[in-house]
Amino acid sequence: MVRKFIAQRRPTAGLEIRRPRKNQRQEVDVTYTIEEALRIFIQAKEAEGLRSRTIKDYRQHISYLSEFLLENHPDVIDDVNSLTTNHVREYINYLRNDRRPYKGAEHRKEIDRSGLAVNTINIRLRTLKTMCRFWYDEVMIETNPMIGVKPVKDDERKEVEGLADENIGKVFNALDDRQFAEWRDKVLMYLMLDTGLRPEEALTVRIEQFDFRSMFVLVPSMIAKNRKGREIPITREVGRMVRDLYEETKQYFGDPEQVFMNAYGEPFTAGAFRKRLNRMKKRLNLEKLHPNMFRHTFARKYLLNGGDIFTLQKILDHADIATTRKYVQMTNEDVKAQHNKYSPARRFLRR
Template sequence: MSTDKRAGRKLVRGQRSTTVNERVSYGLDDAFQLFYNVKKAEGMRERTLADYKAHWRYFREWIDEKYPEVVLNDITPSIAREYYIYMASGRTKYEGVEGREIEGQALSPTTVAIRLRTLRTMFNFWSAERMLDINPVANLKPPKEDEDEIEAFTDEQLRLLLATPDTRTFAGFRDRTLYMLLADSGLRIQEALALTSEHIDIKSRCIHLSAAMNKNRKPRIVPVSADVMRLLFELMTENKAYFPEATHLFITAYGDPLTSDTVRKRLTRYGIEAGIDGDVRVSPHTFRHYFCKTYLLNGGDLFSLQRIVGHSNITTTRKYIQMNDENVRAQHAQFSPIIRLRAGKRR
């Protein structure tokens, strides 16, 4: 009898106290909700949680079309690889319906890599929780990506853009101050828009960002130039005079915190007015690219740049070493041994 009991209670991997014939099957949506709740409890950022939802929705739509009624443990490595190929190759909508077929469009390697990374995070979680027999994405590798040149403003483009806002108005002065800050500090747009007067250290000309404000969850100090600090002080003074209850540094004409969506829309309009739209991507992040590339071109080192902009990995910072042909020519003209030798003879 004891032998029969032991045989009847043999555990299957991924179960706690069920029999062989009572295998637990986790529904896809239930599994995702567990994953989502745990990540939210761990303090994951709202933007990351939103990405989890979006990427899971894309996967579920494909699964519902190709493999309806499946549960979590039904997803095999071959199914995962099929989805991977689908993302990289595109699909044909209304396939088989004559006259309605629409050829699909492949996602970029970067997008495929991001969505694959999200799925890997999910399936690794479920695997660690013993909700899976096999991790279906364990052997999937992200696609190789061409290393594109990082697009940043040129000095002339930045001058044209900074000259566009009408600084006689509050909104124009605020916008120009924001752009000056982004170009001078390399702050991310969300970091800049979250600033209050408490973050500004006028005496030491620094901005103190708390760990909660940083993408890598570490506090950091960002130095700014005297010119930009003067503009920030002027903006704080004006805010206090007209909106004493406002806490944020960058606010609307009604005293509400400025949003990144509003910044992007106004920046697009300024780019068109400045005549640089189409020549360069006019976005808040392009200021960050400008700061990083210019910092290195002017002799700054990688490690101090990494600390200023808050990169968690030096590999990310190292990408800014890339230079276009114009940068290379300018650097050669400045540091060429022969040019320096000829300059010495003229003296």
């Protein structure tokens, strides 16, 4: 006779079930320099398929920490396991009080003041938190120095503001269509103002991404920040401008690599665009003018003109609608205009 055996549960009364504590000390057998630890981390993230720009940011952010440690705690450079929470907090205070904005940054002028913006500091801390968690999980460090380190708090701040109507007019009126560079800038600005494309998405767009019959531009997944392709409608006027610019560029340089090229037949870059806007800002006496402002202006105007926030979220490629809400900054004039238009009191006052 074949008997069926059923496994019985062992009694748990009186037995201690051990689970590792959140930050339990673990023994490290090998000593890694910060550079070696960074290389292992980068290899793992590349294997996960992270974008090259994200990898570049990881390298850049850890270089800031290494620079600080080399000057203040050089022993930590040779042994990442000796990095402590106190070192991290000292580094935070250095970023808040002593670090100069854009120091050592390519294509950006160093600002003559000390202390970085809170948002910038928190971005660097998020990178360090990701790295330290990886190093701890891989048993490269005994304790995670980022445990207990909280983001830096700040007073309520506005996101990037868009452009006021009068400033949009100033910008476009200042451009001379007879000059190739200014005509190209004008088309780029209109494209971003019409579609809400990110600066990098707009600058690197290729003519094959446009459907001039159905009037939309395709942002493929390999370009999109959230790795999801999307089709964004464009107006016929802007579509015509894009096609005219491409045909003109083609006459000069043959088949161009992308729609927006510089005067030497090379791809027009975000850094070059930012510099040109900065010069225009000074010439027109504007407080701010940089690439992302056209995307933010699109977002604000889209809602003010009657668009809904859920469609806007899809167009802007935001994973979380909370990001879309933060993205839209209404001016006092916008709020006043909307109030005058929709206040329920006006309906009864007109009787």
